[in-house]
Amino acid sequence: xxxxxxxxxxxxxxxxxxxxxxxxxxxxxxxxxxxxxxxxxxxxxxxxxxxxxxxxxxxxxxxxxxxxxxxxxxxxxxxxxxxxxxxxxxxxxxxxxxxxxxxxxxxxxxxxxxxxxxxxxxxxxxxxxxxxxxxxxxxxxxxxxxxxxxxxxxxxxxxxxxxxxxxxxxxxxxxxxxxxxxxxxxxxxxxxxxxxxxxxxxxxxxxxxxxxxxxxxxxxxxxxxxxxxxxxxxxxxxxxxxxxxxxxxxxxxxxxxxxxxxxxxxxxxxxxxxxxxxxxxxxxxxxxxxxxxxxxxxxxxxxxxxxxxxxxxxxxxxxxxxxxxxxxxxxxxxxxxxxxxxxxxxxxxxxxxxxxxxxxxxxxxxxxxxxxxxxxxxxxxxxxxxxxxxxxxxxxxxxxxxxxxxxxxxxxxxxxxxxxxxxxxxxxxxx
Amino acid sequence: xxxxxxxxxxxxxxxxxxxxxxxxxxxxxxxxxxxxxxxxxxxxxxxxxxxxxxxxxxxxxxxxxxxxxxxxxxxxxxxxxxxxxxxxxxxxxxxxxxxxxxxxxxxxxxxxxxxxxxxxxxxxxxxxxxxxxxxxxxxxxxxxxxxxxxxxxxxxxxxxxxxxxxxxxxxxxxxxxxxxxxxxxxxxxxxxxxxxxxxxxxxxxxxxxxxxxxxxxxxxxxxxxxxxxxxxxxxxxxxxxxxxxxxxxxxxxxxxxxxxxxxxxxxxxxxxxxxxxxxxxxxxxxxxxxxxxxxxxxxxxxxxxxxxxxxxxxxxxxxxxxxxxxxxxxxxxxxxxxxxxxxxxxxxxxxxxxxxxxxxxxxxxxxxxxxxxxxxxxxxxxxxxxxxxxxxxxxxxxxxxxxxxxxxxxxxxxxxxxxxxxxxxxxxxxxxxx
Numbered sequence: 001x002x003x004x005x006x007x008x009x010x011x012x013x014x015x016x017x018x019x020x021x022x023x024x025x026x027x028x029x030x031x032x033x034x035x036x037x038x039x040x041x042x043x044x045x046x047x048x049x050x051x052x053x054x055x056x057x058x059x060x061x062x063x064x065x066x067x068x069x070x071x072x073x074x075x076x077x078x079x080x081x082x083x084x085x086x087x088x089x090x091x092x093x094x095x096x097x098x099x100x101x102x103x104x105x106x107x108x109x110x111x112x113x114x115x116x117x118x119x120x121x122x123x124x125x126x127x128x129x130x131x132x133x134x135x136x137x138x139x140x141x142x143x144x145x146x147x148x149x150x151x152x153x154x155x156x157x158x159x160x161x162x163x164x165x166x167x168x169x170x171x172x173x174x175x176x177x178x179x180x181x182x183x184x185x186x187x188x189x190x191x192x193x194x195x196x197x198x199x200x201x202x203x204x205x206x207x208x209x210x211x212x213x214x215x216x217x218x219x220x221x222x223x224x225x226x227x228x229x230x231x232x233x234x235x236x237x238x239x240x241x242x243x244x245x246x247x248x249x250x251x252x253x254x255x256x257x258x259x260x261x262x263x264x265x266x267x268x269x270x271x272x273x274x275x276x277x278x279x280x281x282x283x284x285x286x287x288x289x290x291x292x293x294x295x296x297x298x299x300x301x302x303x304x305x306x307x308x309x310x311x312x313x314x315x316x317x318x319x320x321x322x323x324x325x326x327x328x329x330x331x332x333x334x335x336x337x338x339x340x341x342x343x344x345x346x347x348x349x350x351x352x353x354x355x356x357x358x359x360x361x362x363x364x365x366x367x368x369x370x371x372x373x374x375x376x377x378x379x380x381x382x383x384x385x386x387x388x389x390x391x392x393x394x395x396x397x398x399x400x401x402x403x404x405x406x407x408x409x410x411x412x413x414x415x416x417x418x419x420x421x422x423x424x425x426x427x428x429x430x431x
Numbered sequence: 432x433x434x435x436x437x438x439x440x441x442x443x444x445x446x447x448x449x450x451x452x453x454x455x456x457x458x459x460x461x462x463x464x465x466x467x468x469x470x471x472x473x474x475x476x477x478x479x480x481x482x483x484x485x486x487x488x489x490x491x492x493x494x495x496x497x498x499x500x501x502x503x504x505x506x507x508x509x510x511x512x513x514x515x516x517x518x519x520x521x522x523x524x525x526x527x528x529x530x531x532x533x534x535x536x537x538x539x540x541x542x543x544x545x546x547x548x549x550x551x552x553x554x555x556x557x558x559x560x561x562x563x564x565x566x567x568x569x570x571x572x573x574x575x576x577x578x579x580x581x582x583x584x585x586x587x588x589x590x591x592x593x594x595x596x597x598x599x600x601x602x603x604x605x606x607x608x609x610x611x612x613x614x615x616x617x618x619x620x621x622x623x624x625x626x627x628x629x630x631x632x633x634x635x636x637x638x639x640x641x642x643x644x645x646x647x648x649x650x651x652x653x654x655x656x657x658x659x660x661x662x663x664x665x666x667x668x669x670x671x672x673x674x675x676x677x678x679x680x681x682x683x684x685x686x687x688x689x690x691x692x693x694x695x696x697x698x699x700x701x702x703x704x705x706x707x708x709x710x711x712x713x714x715x716x717x718x719x720x721x722x723x724x725x726x727x728x729x730x731x732x733x734x735x736x737x738x739x740x741x742x743x744x745x746x747x748x749x750x751x752x753x754x755x756x757x758x759x760x761x762x763x764x765x766x767x768x769x770x771x772x773x774x775x776x777x778x779x780x781x782x783x784x785x786x787x788x789x790x791x792x793x794x795x796x797x798x799x800x801x802x803x804x805x806x807x808x809x810x811x812x813x814x815x816x817x818x819x820x821x822x823x824x825x826x827x828x829x830x831x832x833x834x835x836x837x838x839x840x841x842x843x844x845x846x847x848x849x850x851x852x853x854x855x856x857x858x859x860x861x862x863x864x865x
Contacts, residue, residue, distance in 0.1 A: 071722035074721055075798070077800070097436070130760065202436050205436060285518040287518060288518040324571065359518065362472075366472055369805070
């Protein structure tokens with residue numbers, strides 16, 4: 001279904017890479033700018049700085065003063081947002097297609113002209129600390145932060161995107177400004193436009209708006225790489241709470257690695273093909289998958305699943321569960337390991353593999369309904385690999401064999417490669 | 432000043448009387464179909480008159496429990512068989528109880544719609560309420576309710592509703608309580624099902640890569656002969672009248688181990704069918720949505736830096752839902768944030784909004800319509816609401832002029848009528864002592 005859709009690719013002389021895909025199913029269009037910067041690019045003492053810069057990008061430019069960016073997009077019937085991950089920072093506007101020029105003008109302008117007013121930086125410091133405190137209210141966030149920090153010793157994936165609170169209290173306006181100047185520019189960005197548009201018209205307009213923005217120096221590369229893990233690591237988070245949570249993390253390769261597609265199938269076999277929607281309407285297909293059957297159906301847990309995400313550098317394959325009241329973390333953990341052993345000893349059946357592939361085909365079709373989702377996937381895949389991987393996603397999944405799935409389970413889901421976290425409520429009494 | 436980059440601004444026909452198809456099944460179920468051939472999927476969603484307001488007070492959560500239990504197997508298929516059947520084609524089915532209605536439906540590739548309808552109808556008509564599944568659900572519900580006791584945002588919401596509606600059913604938690612869930616027996620679920628799951632008043636909407644006639648035939652075949660249990664008369668839940676608070680009601684739930692405080696402040700608003708609903712929608716957009724969370728976002732988040740989130744919610748349904756403001760703030764900023772929120776409401780009460788603000792909000796509400804109708808889910812949700820509130824098939828076409836007709840005076844009037852800063856409910860949850 002995607003084969004007849006084409007993505008037009010071009011590059012401006014200042015280095016800006018542009019992907020344009022016409023989709024005429026609804027009179028809407030989406031504009032995305034992706035910067036190759038995230039928490040991965042942060043050094044100790046400045047954690048959270050990429051996310052903070054993202055917040056500052058909504059504070060305006062001389063041409064689009066404070067408050068006007070979101071208001072203008074809304075006034076034109078659009079939605080706008082931004083988010084920061086380990087590997088990238090992305091901004092998007094989705095609008096009625098005849099208004100998409102506004103998004104291009106805003107993105108071209110704030111690529112170079114964002115104002116970092118010291119008073120605004122200070123106001124935003126409170127907002128960001130408040131965002132972090134909101135996260136801290138959730139036991140799952142605290143557990144994830146501990147497990148990830150333990151799993152990585154050398155690589156900057158060890159800290160959360162939001163950053164450590166101590167750094168958020170300290171980071172200065174000038175550091176934010178330097179971060180912006182270093183990483184924001186056509187040389188480090190990808191522009192994606194999808195929707196009811198004409199590619200030549202978009203190309204002409206992109207050239208008019210973005211060509212004059214000077215390319216900066218290449219940003220410093222991330223040189224740290226994670227040494228192989230030599231033994232299991234464990235952490236127990238004891239805090240007030242009402243439920244027990246389990247989280248285990250295994251080091252796995254980056255998106256570009258050939259094993260990433262077998263890992264995606266492994267994830268689908270264990271907890272259903274992930275919904276590919278970033279805008280809601282997600283369809284969960286996990287209740288017939290292995291982890292739900294052996295953990296939830298058996299009354300050990302009320303939620304159980306796993307998660308593999310595409311990353312630029314080697315990342316983590318996560319297993320998580322919420323323990324059912326009256327059961328124990330040890331029981332849940334034992335059941336998880338048993339499932340992993342099963343995958344290592346017996347290849348998955350052809351039927352199970354075909355089911356995972358059909359689920360992926362359906363999720364892919366659902367995702368294509370929204371131009372915003374298409375822009376998201378094209379950009380995300382371009383950040384961690386190439387956008388062409390999105391277009392060939394179903395073919396690559398179809399090529400995965402039961403032996404591939406067994407091999408990646410044997411290679412990566414090992415005892416020495418895992419970090420295990422338990423969240424134990426302090427007022428909890430063992431059943 | 433914009434440049435048109437779109438080749439076909441007028442090619443997309445709006446959804447209206449000429450595209451929306453209506454059918455009535457033999458048993459009276461109303462069916463609405465919107466064909467949409469831009470993607471190979473289909474969405475189905477319907478509602479029944481079975482909701483939280485019909486729960487016996489000591490067994491609050493019964494409607495929600497029943498919806499979850501109906502999903503757990505039919506007389507001919509186990510829960511596990513249904514999951515396998517549906518998920519092996521990447522489809523999904525759901526049953527969800529709300530305050531007045533239970534919604535059901537699913538999504539699949541269009542090629543699998545027959546399977547989806549077969550499963551949904553099987554569950555609707557022949558649920559088996561397996562005892563072991565009921566106990567699984569009970570255990571999951573109780574663990575979930577315990578988790579919610581640790582969730583400051585949820586606690587603030589729940590306490591706000593309870594304060595606002597007091598003993599009225601609109602104040603009851605849909606998901607039940609740690610006390611009520613253990614009391615619900617299998618027999619309660621079966622009786623609730625027999626009493627409230629019936630074709631009378633039911634509506635089903637289907638959107639997607641389908642033919643309207645084929646969908647109507649498919650639904651007739653699977654659901655047309657459904658009669659509901661004749662020994663149980665259809666019970667329309669009679670709602671006692673709702674009154675707005677006559678005083679200032681406050682509650683604080685202290686969770687000292689948390690780092691952020693969540694706040695909900697507000698009053699009783701209006702039903703969706705109230706004549707001043709559209710004025711309230713525009714007012715709410717200006718107060719807490721437009722741009723970065725409206726005027727509230729401008730002052731409380733942006734100028735004062737007090738909160739990561741602050742927004743308003745106008746929940747207008749079959750009855751008068753709450754009109755409220757929610758915020759997440761640091762413990763030391765609670766009073767300041769509440770003062771800033773009330774100051775913004777007072778400003779809307781005492782001064783007309785500017786012409787520019789009104790125009791911006793109208794542009795936003797009318798302009799986002801294409802985005803809301805982009806996906807099959809979006810179209811289905813809109814059509815279901817049009818049926819529920821009797822808005823008419825031309826509603827989407829009329830909507831811009833309805834919004835454009837709202838005036839500044841009407842906005843001030845609706846704020847004055849409903850948003851009272853002397854009489855309200857305020858719930859606070861987190862590391863905070865009043």
